[in-house]
Amino acid sequence: MFRSLLFIPGNNPSMIQNADVFPADGVIFDLEDSVDIKEKDNARNLIGNYLTETSTYPSMVVLRVNQVDTEFFEKDLGLLATGKIDYILLPKAGVDSLGILEEKLVEYEKQYDLSEIKVLALVESAKAIIEVFKIAKHKRVEGILLGAEDLCNDLEIGRSDEGTEILFARSRVIYACASNNIVSIDTPNTSISDEAHLRKDCLNAKNLGMKAKSAIHPNQLEIINEIFSPSKKDIEWAKDVIKLAEDNIGKGAFSYKGKMIDKPLILKAEKIIEIAKQFKIS
Amino acid sequence: MINGVKRQIPDDLKAFEKSDAFKKIKRRLINKKEKQSQTVFFDNIEKAFDHFKIVSGQCLSFHHHLRNGDKVIEMVAHEIENRNLINMHLAPSSIFPNYTKLVDLIKNKNVTNIHTNYINGPVADTVSQGYLDGKLIMNTHGGRARAIESGDLKIDVAFLACPVVDRNGNGTGAFGKTACGTLGYAISDLEYARYVVLVTDTLVDELEDYQFDGTYVDAVVVVDSIGDSDGIVSGTTQLTKDPIGLKIAKDCALLLDELDMIKENMSMQTGAGKTSLAVVKYVKDIMKQKNIIGSFASGGITKSYVEMLNEGLFRELYDVQCFDLDAVESYHKNRNHKAMSASEYGNPFEKNPVCNKLDFVILGATEIDLDFNVNVTTDSLGNLIGGSGGHADIAFGAKVTIIISPLIKSRIPIIKERVTTVTTPGSDVDILITERGIAINPIRQELIEILKNSDFPLFTINELFDLSHRITGVPREVGHESKIVGYVEYRDGTIIDCIYQVKRFQ
Numbered sequence: 001m002f003r004s005l006l007f008i009p010g011n012n013p014s015m016i017q018n019a020d021v022f023p024a025d026g027v028i029f030d031l032e033d034s035v036d037i038k039e040k041d042n043a044r045n046l047i048g049n050y051l052t053e054t055s056t057y058p059s060m061v062v063l064r065v066n067q068v069d070t071e072f073f074e075k076d077l078g079l080l081a082t083g084k085i086d087y088i089l090l091p092k093a094g095v096d097s098l099g100i101l102e103e104k105l106v107e108y109e110k111q112y113d114l115s116e117i118k119v120l121a122l123v124e125s126a127k128a129i130i131e132v133f134k135i136a137k138h139k140r141v142e143g144i145l146l147g148a149e150d151l152c153n154d155l156e157i158g159r160s161d162e163g164t165e166i167l168f169a170r171s172r173v174i175y176a177c178a179s180n181n182i183v184s185i186d187t188p189n190t191s192i193s194d195e196a197h198l199r200k201d202c203l204n205a206k207n208l209g210m211k212a213k214s215a216i217h218p219n220q221l222e223i224i225n226e227i228f229s230p231s232k233k234d235i236e237w238a239k240d241v242i243k244l245a246e247d248n249i250g251k252g253a254f255s256y257k258g259k260m261i262d263k264p265l266i267l268k269a270e271k272i273i274e275i276a277k278q279f280k281i282s
Numbered sequence: 283m284i285n286g287v288k289r290q291i292p293d294d295l296k297a298f299e300k301s302d303a304f305k306k307i308k309r310r311l312i313n314k315k316e317k318q319s320q321t322v323f324f325d326n327i328e329k330a331f332d333h334f335k336i337v338s339g340q341c342l343s344f345h346h347h348l349r350n351g352d353k354v355i356e357m358v359a360h361e362i363e364n365r366n367l368i369n370m371h372l373a374p375s376s377i378f379p380n381y382t383k384l385v386d387l388i389k390n391k392n393v394t395n396i397h398t399n400y401i402n403g404p405v406a407d408t409v410s411q412g413y414l415d416g417k418l419i420m421n422t423h424g425g426r427a428r429a430i431e432s433g434d435l436k437i438d439v440a441f442l443a444c445p446v447v448d449r450n451g452n453g454t455g456a457f458g459k460t461a462c463g464t465l466g467y468a469i470s471d472l473e474y475a476r477y478v479v480l481v482t483d484t485l486v487d488e489l490e491d492y493q494f495d496g497t498y499v500d501a502v503v504v505v506d507s508i509g510d511s512d513g514i515v516s517g518t519t520q521l522t523k524d525p526i527g528l529k530i531a532k533d534c535a536l537l538l539d540e541l542d543m544i545k546e547n548m549s550m551q552t553g554a555g556k557t558s559l560a561v562v563k564y565v566k567d568i569m570k571q572k573n574i575i576g577s578f579a580s581g582g583i584t585k586s587y588v589e590m591l592n593e594g595l596f597r598e599l600y601d602v603q604c605f606d607l608d609a610v611e612s613y614h615k616n617r618n619h620k621a622m623s624a625s626e627y628g629n630p631f632e633k634n635p636v637c638n639k640l641d642f643v644i645l646g647a648t649e650i651d652l653d654f655n656v657n658v659t660t661d662s663l664g665n666l667i668g669g670s671g672g673h674a675d676i677a678f679g680a681k682v683t684i685i686i687s688p689l690i691k692s693r694i695p696i697i698k699e700r701v702t703t704v705t706t707p708g709s710d711v712d713i714l715i716t717e718r719g720i721a722i723n724p725i726r727q728e729l730i731e732i733l734k735n736s737d738f739p740l741f742t743i744n745e746l747f748d749l750s751h752r753i754t755g756v757p758r759e760v761g762h763e764s765k766i767v768g769y770v771e772y773r774d775g776t777i778i779d780c781i782y783q784v785k786r787f788q
Binding site for chain 2: 014017018021022023054055056193217218219
């Protein structure tokens with residue numbers, strides 16, 4: 001379970017050094033878009049050395065490798081040998097590229113005696129949005145991250161503050177993930193210094209059903225974590241509902257502050273408390 | 283001999299014992315200069331040199347309120363060079379990177395001794411490399427005032443830049459084309475120098491309000507320009523955007539709140555760096571949430587504090603130097619934005635200096651050691667890059683002194699077994715806040731007691747030291763040459779550490 005994933009460019013040593021300090025639930029070490037083609041080898045070496053040498057890891061390590069059809073893809077996967085990577089983030093994910101990754105992961109798991117490597121799929125093309133339900137069913141996929149910038153390039157449209165142009169894509173990702181019990185992860189907000197816009201964007205995504213959001217700057221994490229966590233009001237409501245449910249065992253429904261509470265709402269309350277506990281929110 | 287912070291000091295010097303040792307000593311005061319009513323006016327520095335018969339070996343002083351925009355020290359430096367004066371002793375309250383003319387004067391032995399509170403840039407490099415024939419004395423702002431009033435630092439002629447001067451010799455920095463705000467560092471020079479020369483580019487008939495009293499002023503030199511106003515702004519007016527700096531700043535404000543330091547009538551001081559400004563912002567947020575009104579903020583004043591004064595979050599500001607032009611304007615217009623002299627600010631022998639009234643101060647560090655001694659004078663290679671300024675003064679005076687710093691700066695751990703140079707004794711430093719944890723000086727058990735059940739990541743300083751080495755490895759000691767180029771003088775006039783010539787690398 002996670003609320004926030006922070007992208008850190010693989011060739012940025014000062015950010016990598018502080019990867020465990022930032023309040024992200026997980027860190028995505030990026031070898032793809034944020035790393036220039038001339039820097040690919042350096043970045044891979046840097047991340048490799050970091051994962052091998054450091055004693056201060058982030059709580060969850062994700063590696064964004066290069067696309068399956070590049071010369072870097074297999075070299076990037078070689079970092080699995082460190083045994084420190086929790087997830088591979090597959091860019092331009094689709095059914096076909098997931099198949100290629102699957103073959104390689106089976107190979108590396110055997111070679112390095114690793115337990116099953118999980119995958120986050122980055123869907124960022126029109127084709128991927130159409131086949132997102134198939135992607136979500138893949139046994140290794142535990143989350144789907146929407147990449148809105150590349151998607152909009154594919155659609156030859158621009159981005160708006162409101163995000164109406166990605167409503168369909170967001171909804172497809174959310175429903176695909178929810179129906180397969182995996183995590184939907186919203187596209188990063190590129191307005192690094194506009195906190196109000198980030199807050200609005202997070203609320204919009206959360207209200208649609210996104211469960212987490214990616215960040216491209218550490219300063220975005222506090223707002224993301226706040227919005228994708230249960231609020232104090234939610235937690236109080238959940239505690240009250242659970243208490244009342246315990247006091248009303250055997251009753252199918254009961255009333256709380258003038259509203260009817262039944263099983264779906266009790267389950268919702270239990271989920272809120274579970275999330276709050278995981279993220280140590282009281 | 284070994285002094286009170288375990289540093290080797292030459293036997294013929296007064297060694298630092300402990301930070302409150304001055305309490306056993308009686309205040310020494312030389313006579314203030316005799317007031318007079320005849321101020322003479324010149325149109326260039328050369329005439330002032332002639333008039334006061336400035337000769338080799340004398341001590342000339344300056345203030346640094348125009349900071350990197352100052353032209354007065356350069357004018358005087360050129361005159362020293364033109365006259366080929368030698369063995370001069372200069373006592374500017376700080377030395378900034380643009381004071382480049384002094385480099386030649388040091389190398390050519392025109393200038394052989396320097397007293398200052400802060401030194402950075404080419405002059406600092408020149409001294410670090412061993413070119414100064416005599417010694418550099420790095421004292422504190424309060425210590426400089428003490429040295430002047432006691433006669434330990436005897437000033438022959440003070441050349442004081444002054445943005446506006448009237449025909450009676452009164453002067454102010456509150457307005458004018460090179461307005462710099464308060465002139466607090468120069469008050470001791472004004473009152474105790476044998477001769478006082480104001481250097482201005484704006485002469486008016488009469489000033490109603492002034493900080494320099496003309497009865498102390500012997501001469502006024504009117505020139506085309508005393509400085510460049512763009513260089514006056516010090517530090518920054520922008521909060522840090524660095525996520526590590528923001529985390530440290532936020533943790534600092536939350537910690538202060540946990541310690542119940544953010545409360546009615548509180549007083550505080552911070553530096554002017556980007557992270558300090560972020561601390562001010564977070565403290566301000568908490569004050570607003572809790573409807574708290576503080577009594578005062580002090581120090582070098584920035585726009586952030588001006589805004590808090592204007593919003594009614596502080597009743598007064600005590601300002602020894604304005605760090606930005608918003609502060610200059612506020613000082614000019616707002617009666618609750620008050621000037622203070624360096625002596626009123628931090629002189630240990632003042633009855634109740636402002637530094638002693640502070641509840642908490644937030645300070646930076648180049649290095650801090652396992653005894654909590656802080657270095658803001660040199661870098662880890664021994665190069666001069668700063669100096670105490672008011673660091674040691676307010677660390678002594680405030681109820682709680684907090685150091686904020688990343689644990690690792692550009693791969694170099696900030697915590698050392700022993701700092702390269704001691705500026706502020708560890709006995710006056712209470713808390714270190716880094717992005718990876720917080721260490722509290724064990725001599726402050728009452729703070730540890732308050733925080734022990736909190737959610738803050740508390741460590742001993744040794745634990746943070748070990749953690750930083752696990753990340754970076756153990757840095758190799760660089761060492762230094764044997765020549766002592768100067769001394770760090772504690773505010774009471776004792777020597778807290780030596781400054782050595784930096785090592786020559788082949």
